[in-house]
């Protein structure tokens with residue numbers, strides 16, 4: 001999922017004349033928000049039955065993943081009440097070496113049922129810029145449960161956690177290692193008004209985290225344990241791979257964008273139709289529905305074949321849809337070339353209407369993502385493109401490499417954010433990420449400016465961060481800066497090779513942070529392996545950063561004295577440069593980045609000292625303290641710095657990245 005501006009995560013939403021729009025656009029986006037308001041559009045009319053996908057599933061013959069959790073779901077959507085009646089048959093396989101006597105299921109939608117759920121207590125009722133609307137809560141009820149075709153055992157199921165976001169079904173007979181079970185469930189969902197990635201806004205609905213979803217068992221053979229945490233505010237998801245065969249009965253007036261490929265479309269002649277989708281070797285299934293959707297599409301070919309890319313959007317977002325399409329195609333091309341080829345045949349990008357973008361935009365599911373960034377902010381640079389590249393990139397860093405987003409959120413978010421920079425460079429070359437109000441920033445500068453430098457480790461469960469801003473700082477930004485630092489020390493080729501190796505080794509499995517660290521250490525080579533070990537420990541496990549400073553810079557007639565120090569707890573060898581009044585310069589290239597360094601210069605005309613002039617240490621919280629300027633330049637430099645800082649904060653505040 002994408003991240004919003006620091007300080008902007010808990011901003012309230014505005015409700016204006018019955019439809020709402022993001023608060024941060026309130027001053028500038030009146031035109032678009034008004035146009036998207038429900039009630040000002042023509043009444044929905046029947047839409048043509050969608051064409052069944054011509055592209056066959058690529059791995060119907062040979063499964064690519066272990067296919068542990070396989071779902072067949074029949075669901076009916078009521079577009080007026082925003083409810084879903086579903087029936088689900090799950091086939092689950094015990095891939096562990098110990099017997100299983102209970103099955104826990106996530107009921108994520110119950111996070112939106114009341115003010116006292118774990119999610120609502122932790123988030124204070126808001127997620128990113130969207131606040132829960134308590135006149136439209138969301139919930140899920142499971143009405144019946146049958147194990148292997150037996151009697152209804154719903155009465156035996158319990159809610160073991162603090163709220164109703166986990167339902168546990170005890171089994172009369174344990175499932176032995178290698179055994180399988182089928183679980184039939186009927187359930188009813190009330191979508192909330194859009195909040196935290198899911199729900200409805202006017203006629204539009206984004207349907208994510210909507211069905212009972214079994215937890216994941218991992219651990220040493222014979223000692224496996226379930227991972228099925230209640231739904232926390234600062235965490236995303238973790239699930240096993242499988243096949244999803246999902247039939248959606250929907251109004252004929254509505255267009256559906258869903259995971260996977262469309263296998264079948266049947267009109268019932270009563271104003272409804274059933275669309276049957278199949279998604280293979282994925283760990284989630286999501287869909288969006290809207291009566292005004294249209295789409296643009298294109299194709300990108302990887303070494304595994306063509307991938308059809310579609311962007312679903314409303315008519316007034318056509319210009320943005322073209323930008324999202326180019327970004328999605330470019331991202332699939334870049335990630336396929338850098339890591340492992342995109343394994344599926346479709347990629348669906350949902351561009352939610354602006355009034356639903358804060359709540360539902362910027363989220364990833366395998367083969368389907370939601371994007372955002374349309375509107376005035378799009379003119380500031382590559383803003384819509386960032387969101388799309390980020391979410392499509394997640395199809396690798398969590399879609400294919402299904403790490404645990406609850407325990408190790410940095411492993412997908414931060415690694416993804418780092419690789420987004422590589423993809424954006426491949427797609428857009430040297431085009432600045434932000435180019436507005438006289439400020440031009442590349443993606444790396446933008447990443448550094450987002451850091452909050454809060455004192456928390458990167459490698460820790462996401463629900464341990466006290467605030468969303470701390471979670472975002474560690475999980476997204478400092479992880480990306482740490483990887484940028486490794487890139488500059490080891491060389492980009494080695495870091496990319498390590499990530500590609502990690503991707504090949506762990507595709508369609510559940511890697512951990514230690515697996516990534518091992519790949520980095522392997523590719524660092526003998527000369528840098530010890531450095532990588534120390535860096536990983538300091539930066540990821542202890543949450544440290546460098547703090548590079550020119551602490552003293554003074555000159556007399558014929559001499560200058562300089563003191564350079566690192567007041568942080570991450571040491572990276574780097575250079576120091578000294579500029580003289582006549583335009584010449586000299587460098588010290590063997591500083592270890594750790595010990596305090598006293599430099600005595602045998603001339604008195606030094607005007608500027610820079611620590612790390614090559615920008616090697618991206619994970620450095622010091623900012624302007626890295627340089628010191630003497631003489632007339634000083635005031636001008638300070639003024640220029642203040643100006644850049646002011647505009648940067650302004651731009652970031654509007655962009656909300």
Ligand SMILES: [Zn+2]
Nearest residue numbers: 001002394413
């Ligand atoms: Zn993300």
